[in-house]
Amino acid sequence: MAYTADANKKFQKELNSGSASLVLLSILAQADEPMYGYRIAKLMEVDDESVPMMKQGALYPVLRSLESSGLLESHVDPSVSGPPRRYYKITKAGLATLKSWTRIWSQTKAFVDGILKGKTDV
């Protein structure tokens, strides 16, 4: 049982490491205004309460990584209610990357779904 739980955790982690960037780019592409990490984390929490895709704390290094790749840009603004916040916004390169990653995701999903469907049919 413990092995299954560990294997599930590992599988989830491997899936997340690839899809987290796609999810974050997509959220920021749909946002009307720049968003800060906590707000993005809350949005993901609302979107999928049953299966947390990833720990909220793991979003921050992904955001930094996307920014250093030029897919996001950010600025720091003071906040009246707390510490200064770093606001992220998707760049033109980020939108183009999101488009091509979405295509890859759809192809991968269709392929995996096909295989899984085939197996259950057997």
Added chain:
Amino acid sequence: MCKDVNEYLVKLKKELAGCDPALIQDALSDAEGHLRMALDEALLGKPSLSKPEAIASIIGKYGHPEEIASAYRAIESRTSPALAVSREKETGSSWARFFGVLAEPRAWGAFFYMLLSLVTGVVFGGWALFAGIISVISLVFIIGIPIVGLFLLSIRGIVFLEGRIVEALLGIRMPSRPLFLDQNLSLKGKFMALVKESFTWKSLLYTALQFPLGLIYSFGIFLLFALSLSFIGSPVLELLFHLPLELFGPEAFTPVWFLPFVCIAGFFLLPLTFHLARWVGKVHGKYAKSMLVRT
């Protein structure tokens, strides 16, 4: 299980031991900002909730220190410093390496950093020196303490900006999140936290020293760059435009037989200038990191 945010931060710092200090500072800033915001929101939204219950639920969602440390380590290992110029492998003959520096983004980054330090040195260093003196004098009056507090906060803002410039041009990983003071502290507590922290004084010293350093860097590199270009262009300048290099005295033209040697010297001086810039950039980057990253 962590009882409060501070305990979480201590554990996270321990889990990140051995990582780049700038990464540790970023991870701690991210966690502190997120957890405090989540805690305030949880306690406001559900006043019946006890603080330990709220903390446990928030940490469950945010991730335990070991999980978060591992996420930062994994991503950092494949992320280069933001906007940093790439590191080239030094290959080829010694001649190729000597002249190849001119095509190296890292050397150009350091070159521009040294030129830019005229502006940053005068503005940042000037502010540190003159506003520092004014705020010390103001301590005689009752309004002195808030003025000193605001001045020290401004220095934190300046070193954050300087850190971003250092990372962009010198390729050294610097904090990407600004430091902040615990919002739960009183004004007096915030002031004391600012004054007691060695980071504040190291930042102030760094900013003040940027004034003379900026002048030395910018004038030094500009002089060498201008000399190199004028040496290279000496035959054209002297023979075509009749502009003397004045190597042999005021308004003296260089003997024609000597001009090819001056021109060749220029072709060597230019890469030497860029080697010097790259070396200064490397040393300054290490110095900036030791002064501007909270450990």
